Amino acid sequence: xxxxxxxxxxxxxxxxxxxxxxxxxxxxxxxxxxxxxxxxxxxxxxxxxxxxxxxxxxxxxxxxxxxxxxxxxxxxxxxxxxxxxxxxxxxxxxxxxxxxxxxxxxxxxxxxxxxxxxxxxxxxxxxxxxxxxxxxxxxxxxxxxxxxxxxxxxxxxxxxxxxxxxxxxxxxxxxxxxxxxxxxxxxxxxxxxxxxxxxxxxx
Amino acid sequence: xxxxxxxxxxxxxxxxxxxxxxxxxxxxxxxxxxxxxxxxxxxxxxxxxxxxxxxxxxxxxxxxxxxxxxxxxxxxxxxxxxxxxxxxxxxxxxxxxxxxxxxxxxxxxxxxxxxxxxxxxxxxxxxxxxxxxxxxxxxxxxxxxxxxxxxxxxxxxxxxxxxxxxxxxxxxxxxxxxxxxxxxxxxxxxxxxxxxxxxxxxxxxxx
Numbered sequence: 182x183x184x185x186x187x188x189x190x191x192x193x194x195x196x197x198x199x200x201x202x203x204x205x206x207x208x209x210x211x212x213x214x215x216x217x218x219x220x221x222x223x224x225x226x227x228x229x230x231x232x233x234x235x236x237x238x239x240x241x242x243x244x245x246x247x248x249x250x251x252x253x254x255x256x257x258x259x260x261x262x263x264x265x266x267x268x269x270x271x272x273x274x275x276x277x278x279x280x281x282x283x284x285x286x287x288x289x290x291x292x293x294x295x296x297x298x299x300x301x302x303x304x305x306x307x308x309x310x311x312x313x314x315x316x317x318x319x320x321x322x323x324x325x326x327x328x329x330x331x332x333x334x335x336x337x338x339x340x341x342x343x344x345x346x347x348x349x350x351x352x353x354x355x356x357x358x359x360x361x362x363x364x365x366x367x368x369x370x371x372x373x374x375x376x377x378x379x380x381x382x383x384x
Numbered sequence: 385x386x387x388x389x390x391x392x393x394x395x396x397x398x399x400x401x402x403x404x405x406x407x408x409x410x411x412x413x414x415x416x417x418x419x420x421x422x423x424x425x426x427x428x429x430x431x432x433x434x435x436x437x438x439x440x441x442x443x444x445x446x447x448x449x450x451x452x453x454x455x456x457x458x459x460x461x462x463x464x465x466x467x468x469x470x471x472x473x474x475x476x477x478x479x480x481x482x483x484x485x486x487x488x489x490x491x492x493x494x495x496x497x498x499x500x501x502x503x504x505x506x507x508x509x510x511x512x513x514x515x516x517x518x519x520x521x522x523x524x525x526x527x528x529x530x531x532x533x534x535x536x537x538x539x540x541x542x543x544x545x546x547x548x549x550x551x552x553x554x555x556x557x558x559x560x561x562x563x564x565x566x567x568x569x570x571x572x573x574x575x576x577x578x579x580x581x582x583x584x585x586x587x588x589x590x591x
Contacts, residue, residue, distance in 0.1 A: 221425045
């Protein structure tokens with residue numbers, strides 16, 4: 182058997198994808214670490230014929246579900262607060278990750294796992310079925326439905342054409358000063374001037 | 385509805401945001417190493433450090449320092465052998481080897497004459513172990529011939545075996561096999577190469 186550190190180096194990315202399919206980034210960190218600690222404990226007694234990647238995916242899936250269940254019992258305070266409006270995208274990669282995150286959270290968990298395990302981790306539908314405890318047909322359907330839903334949620338089958346970005350950015354930029362004034366006006370305690378009273382004040 | 389290769393590429397592109405950011409996996413690996421150590425699941429911890437004789441690999445078990453290896457030996461090859469002969473639960477945990485790294489640094493700066501590290505000597509057995517356990521008797525900055533070490537080990541005729549024992553010392557530098565030289569004064573075989581051996585002899589002569 183090879184040194185375990187090399188197993189971590191080779192499969193770290195795959196395990197991360199599995200954890201992220203189930204969890205947000207913070208919890209995925211926990212699950213990733215717990216996956217490799219559990220794998221290290223069992224590593225020396227694995228049969229030599231073990232498919233390491235498939236085994237790690239199974240361990241990661243279970244650890245991620247454990248973390249998810251623990252989180253459902255003890256939610257972090259931040260998760261009870263309603264979703265804040267998305268921050269202005271400084272970085273397209275970050276913006277895309279946030280958007281994808283939101284879209285993935287919009288999928289039923291089964292679809293989300295089927296999509297990530299099949300398309301990102303590279304498991305066959307049969308392997309997805311084994312890991313998640315459903316039938317191969319159900320895994321195939323969940324993956325296809327998940328991809329279709331994801332595309333709908335992201336409003337387009339592929340990456341948005343660049344031309345959309347400037348035009349989409351322009352209206353908020355023009356609208357925001359007006360919105361800012363509106364908020365400022367309502368915050369003042371003086372009665373809001375009606376359209377009819379305003380000309381009077383000017384005279 | 386059948387997926388085309390273009391669909392697959394689009395899907396991969398769609399999901400690329402789920403990959404870890406640059407550097408994130410490195411941070412996760414450090415965190416895993418600490419957790420693995422806490423869980424008592426690391427059988428062989430290792431780290432590397434720079435030295436005047438090249439980058440050194442230092443490995444330790446719960447017992448103590450197990451192996452010091454030169455670049456010339458191939459660090460990956462050494463780790464492979466440890467995985468096969470000691471345990472595959474081999475993890476890079478630099479903090480576990482802080483004391484060893486500090487003493488080695490002091491030695492290479494000429495500020496340390498002997499090591500106070502606990503050693504795990506399981507990689508040397510029999511006559512080799514006897515020979516290696518006698519080596520610290522050769523004082524810092526001095527040398528002894530293979531024949532003299534054979535005599536000190538109680539087998540005056542086993543000069544070649546002493547040569548082999550020193551040339552395969554699992555703990556070079558820490559166990560000073562570099563102080564055993566040929567009768568003609570030349571350095572002789574060394575795991576880190578003859579140049580490295582001469583560097584250590586010169587370092588000790590200077591300090």
